[in-house]
Amino acid sequence: MENNEKFSLSIEHFQTWIVIKIQGYLDAHTSPILENTISDAIKNDENQIIVDFEHLDYISSAGFGVFMEFIEEVREKEGDIVLVKMSDKIHKLFELLGFTYLFKIYTTISEIK
Amino acid sequence: MKFETEITADTSHLLTIREQLTKFLAEINFEEDKILQVLLVVDEFITNIIKYSYHEDSTKVIRMEVTSDTDQLMIEIYDEGEAFNVLDYQTNTIEEHIKRPHKGGLGIPFMKLFANSIEYFPKSEKSKSNITRFKFISN
Numbered sequence: 001m002e003n004n005e006k007f008s009l010s011i012e013h014f015q016t017w018i019v020i021k022i023q024g025y026l027d028a029h030t031s032p033i034l035e036n037t038i039s040d041a042i043k044n045d046e047n048q049i050i051v052d053f054e055h056l057d058y059i060s061s062a063g064f065g066v067f068m069e070f071i072e073e074v075r076e077k078e079g080d081i082v083l084v085k086m087s088d089k090i091h092k093l094f095e096l097l098g099f100t101y102l103f104k105i106y107t108t109i110s111e112i113k
Numbered sequence: 114m115k116f117e118t119e120i121t122a123d124t125s126h127l128l129t130i131r132e133q134l135t136k137f138l139a140e141i142n143f144e145e146d147k148i149l150q151v152l153l154v155v156d157e158f159i160t161n162i163i164k165y166s167y168h169e170d171s172t173k174v175i176r177m178e179v180t181s182d183t184d185q186l187m188i189e190i191y192d193e194g195e196a197f198n199v200l201d202y203q204t205n206t207i208e209e210h211i212k213r214p215h216k217g218g219l220g221i222p223f224m225k226l227f228a229n230s231i232e233y234f235p236k237s238e239k240s241k242s243n244i245t246r247f248k249f250i251s252n
Contacts, residue, residue: 006128025131028160029124058131058149060156061219069216089149097226102211 006030009037014109017082018046023055026063035066038081042070047079050109054085059093067103084109114141119176120159122167122194127156130177141181144251150227151186151249157220158190158199158245166194166243176242186249191242198233199224199245 007030012019018041022034034051041049051067071081082104086094094100106112116137120126131152138148159175167173176191204221205213224231224247234244 025128027124027127027156028163029127058152060127060153060160061223062160064219065216068210068214068219071214092146093149093153097207097223098211102214 007033009034011037014050014112017048017050017112019050019052019109021052021055025058026056026066027058027060028062031060031062031066034063035069038066038070042074042077045077047074047077049074049079049081050112051081051083052085052109053083053087053090056087056090059090064097064099071102080104082106082112084112114181116179117177119174121171122163122169122173122175123171124160124163127159130159131156134177134179137179138186141186143181143186147249147251151188154224154227154247154249155188155190157223158247161197161199161220162190162192162194166192166197168194184251186251188247188249190245190247193236193242196235196243197245198235199231200233 007024007026009020009022012021020034020037024030026034038049067081074081084106085108086105091105094105118130118133120130134152134155135148138151155177162175163169173194178189180187199221202221204218207219207222207226210219228247229250230248232246234240236243
C-alpha cells in the first residue's frame with residue numbers, strides 16, 4: 001500500500017482488471033502517488049484499470065488531471081480507466097464538469113463487463 | 114462573519130486550508146452543494162501561487178481572509194510573490210479538455226467556472242501583497 005497521512009491506495013485484481021482503491025484526499029500534493037501507480041500499471045501492460053472511489057473524500061484538478069493524462073493512452077491499447085463507487089458529492093462534480101461523457105462510471109465493480 | 118488564516122507555501126498545507134474553510138462554511142450554513150466548489154477554487158488558486166508565484170519556496174507565506182454576509186462569500190488571498198493574475202490566462206475550456214484529454218491546465222477553468230467573480234490587485238506602494246478576490250453567491 002502506498003500512503004501518506006492524507007491519501008493512500010491499494011491494489012487488487014478483478015478478472016482481467018487491475019483495481020486501484022483510493023482513499024482520502026487527491027490533490028496537488030498527493031496526486032503523484034496515483035499518477036505513478038497508473039503509469040507503472042501501463043508499463044506492465046495492465047491497461048484495464050478500475051479506480052475505486054469508495055473512500056475518496058476530495059478530488060482537485062490535479063486528481064482529475066491524472067485520469068485525463070492516461071485515458072487516451074489506455075484506450076489506444078484497447079484498455080480503459082473505469083471509475084466505480086463514487087460518492088454522490090464527487091459524482092455531482094463529475095456531472096457538472098461534463099466528465100461523465102469522458103469516463104465510464106459504475107456503481108459497483110460487478111457492473112463492468 | 115470573518116475568518117483569517119495563513120499557511121506557508123507548501124502543498125502539504127492544502128488540506129489544512131480546506132478543513133478550516135469547510136468548518137467556517139458549515140458554521141455560516143453556506144449552501145452545501147457549493148462548498149466543494151469554493152474549496153476547489155481556493156485549492157486551485159493556492160496551488161498556483163505555490164508553484165508559479167513562489168516557485169515552491171516553502172518559507173513564503175500565503176494569507177487568506179474570508180468574509181460572509183447574507184448571500185455572498187468573499188475570499189481574499191494575499192501573496193508577496195511574482196504576479197499571478199488568473200484573469201490574464203487564456204486556457205482551454207473544460208469542453209476542450211474533454212475532447213482532447215491531457216494532464217494539467219484544469220485549475221484555471223475550474224476557478225473561472227465556480228467563482229462568481231474574480232478580481233486581482235497587484236502589489237503596489239500601498240500594498241506589499243498581491244491580492245486576489247473571489248466572490249461566491251449562495252443561492
